[in-house]
Amino acid sequence: MFKVNELVVYPSQGVGRVERVESQEIGGVKADFYIVRILSNNVTLMVPVANAKNVGLRSVCSLRVGQEIFESLKDRTGFTGYTGQNWNRRYREYSEKLKSGDLSDVAYVLKELFLIGRDKELSFGERRLLEQAMGLVSMELAYSVDRPQDAVKADINAMFADILEAQEEKD
Incomplete structure (x- = not known):
């Protein structure tokens, strides 16, 4: 209760x-x-x-779980790169993970979309999912680790700065 x-x-x-x-x-x-x-x-x-x-x-997740989520976002092992998987299938999978309410699932979607963005330009739908995942993860982590949401977003963006910079160069 x-x-x-x-x-x-x-x-x-x-x-x-x-x-x-x-x-x-x-x-x-x-x-x-x-x-x-x-x-x-x-x-x-x-x-x-x-x-x-x-x-x-x-x-809301505990401080320990929040710190574990930060660590999982930093870890890029296990990501094999963009495989050209059918976007509709991936979109459905990611949408289900976002609806699950499990913070580790939502963080997985966030990380995957950042890393896919390294290999290809994200579609409009992918960018929307990325924004939704970022909002959900950063807000919960902000309350978990007792920091402003903007600071948490900045930390997450810093983890993927190499990808974000490469995307800006393409634009």
């Missing part, structure tokens, strides 16, 4: 704050709901308390 004012993560939306827990009757059935305000866009969500785990609502 989450507490009022607790920071939580809602998959594909990002970090939010539990504003209150309220009971409502819907279709003759009374249920409790978390009222969560997403911090990045001020959207309010109603999440059934009984279904919170199933929809992926979870606490």
Whole structure:
């Protein structure tokens, strides 16, 4: 059970704050709901308390997990380079990972898209996924490691500075 004012993560939306827990009757059935305000866009969500785990609502990651995510972003081993894989298949895979709510999955998408950008220009859809992944990862890490989101974004961009510089030279 989450507490009022607790920071939580809602998959594909990002970090939010539990504003209150309220009971409502819907279709003759009374249920409790978390009222969560997403911090990045001020959207309010109603999440059934009984279904919170199933929809992926979870606490913000710990400092230790946040530091592990930073380390995983730095690690480029295992990336074999752009393979020309079907974009639609990759887009579906990445979209599912973003919706999973698992921070390591979202960080994987972020890193993969940065590294693919080293080998080819990202399409409009890929750039949108990259921006979404960057927003989700940087916001949660900012709360995890207690730093401003802009500083976390700057750190992540610095990890991939070589790729970003190469892309600017192409433009």
